[in-house]
Amino acid sequence: MRRAWQRTVSEWVEGLRIALSSLAANHLRTFLTTLGIVIGVMTVIAIVAIIDGLNASFATQIGNLGTHTLYVDKWQWINTRDDWWSMRNRKNMGRTELEAIEREATEALAVAPMAGRSVTVAAGAEELSGIRCTGTNQRYLETGGGSVAAGRFLGPTDVELSRSVVVLGADVADRLFPKVALDEVLGKRVRVRGAPFTVIGVMARRGRMLGMDLDTNVTIPFTTFLRDMGGKRSITIAVTSAPGRLSQLEDELVGILRRARRVPPEKPDDFSMNRQDQFLKLYNQLTGALYGVAVGVGLITLVVGGIGIMNIMLVSVTERTREIGVRRALGARKRTILLQFLIESSVVAALGGAVGTGLGLGVAVFVALVSPLAAAVTPGAVALGLGFSALVGLLFGIWPAWRAANLDPVEALRYE
């Protein structure tokens, strides 16, 4: 029993030793053989690293939408061209719906309107155009609207009295009042679309969401927005539920909205509920396809690399026919020979996989440096690269190893 175990151990050690010495004896050949695997693994690792990077940045971006928040809108945010035409003809969303929800929705923890348009903001000689102006209420932050870095957010009285107060986005504050400390920005006068406003707060930096810069905006009371910025636009209503009760909220809101908008029972909803996970779903579909392409490309190159390995292993078996005969004559079993060659092919492939992984990560880091694409190096990707290539070596080594193991000892010894 002990002997058998010891024998297995020395077979493995010997197999590994033979593999390494044979690889060392054929530098150039080893290098060329692994090239296919190297390229395959490199491609997959690079693509996967870039996708993982995108995932991470997307996750942070999408985090700017509240997790438990429904965005009630005339528009379906993710739509097809066909939907677009039907949604265009929908009735605008406005105060009626907002008030109905505020009055009736028992599942709602916070309700905030979001009216928006692009405006010019100015202070002194400084003038910024293309700034997004959002009209909302004091509950806005609770629906996932970020947080305040200095001063305060809108309060109930600001909304009630339609005060001309404004909360600046981080970038707007920076650009209008460069070199001014945040606290000193408070109380300053700015002009939004020409009308004078008083700064009451500055938002904390939020980053980007789906190509939209969340820091180049200003927030004013909803009522002020309707008065000064035009009240005919359709608004979005953000409604937040308790954790885990988003679908209950959705059911409730559908009823409230159908009544408020007088949708006949036989007609479909003429409004849409947008939520964060729809974006996630869409995004996952897109990256899933990309993953598919990466895996496809990787598999093809790995198969090509595997065939290269099989080829070189067949050559190696032929070259070492006599050696195989000698080993068999001295007591190596068939499976000992099989093991020896399987170890060799796996080691070659894993070596290629290691080099390919290194290069792939290099490519990913390079891409991250020179382009806006992020790249994330996950241990999973590395393990995948190494494991896959060793597996390829193993699979494509089976046939040559099997041939080696089944050589007739006498004929192998006689081989010239």
Place this chain on the structure above:
Amino acid sequence: MGDPLISIDRLARHYSVGGEVVRALDGVSFDIQAGEWVAIVGQSGSGKSTLMNLLGCLDTATSGTYRLNGADVETLSDDQLADLRNKEIGFIFQTFQLLPRASALANVELPLVYRGISRKERRATAEQALRSVGLGNRMHHRPNELSGGQRQRVAIARALVGDPSLLLADEPTGNLDSQTGEEIIRLFGDLNARGHTIILVTHEPKLAARCPRAIKLMDGRVLGDGPGAEVAALQGPRAVGT
């Protein structure tokens, strides 16, 4: 005498080459007792190596039976044959068959590797075997850095290292000068005295004459089998066997 160590009965090995049948071995029968020292003689091409391959469990016969230690070799599995070669048989090949990329020491260690002996013990045993054939100072040389005679001695050390009960030597002295050859033969004598069974192929009638028993082959058949001195003197097909 008890059961013979080796018992072969009408053993034959035929090759077909290009549609023609070559009867390398054509019905050979004899017994060899444990502890015997037997020389196999015969002209080149008479089937000596073919017979040795069969006795060494490297090859399978076309027909006939081969019983080793009472077991019919034909019925043994491939793994059992491998273990037999590893533990019971020491084979010295006519063409040495050393691994070219391995040192003398590594070559000699090889049978012990497949026996699962620890690295340290393996090394010590192999060094001992190399010293016993007078190569204590050439352990780390590769075969291509050794003379023909030295290679032969590495091959002998490799066959001896596992302390096999049956030693098969195909022309072990063919490449040695007479003095080294003499030493090797004396080594075999010692081994035989210690109980090892030795079967030795040789071209030299002088050497065969010194063996207690010799078997002479001709065209794949036994021409003579008897005391070394008598058989070695046999000439041609008109001679009569036992």
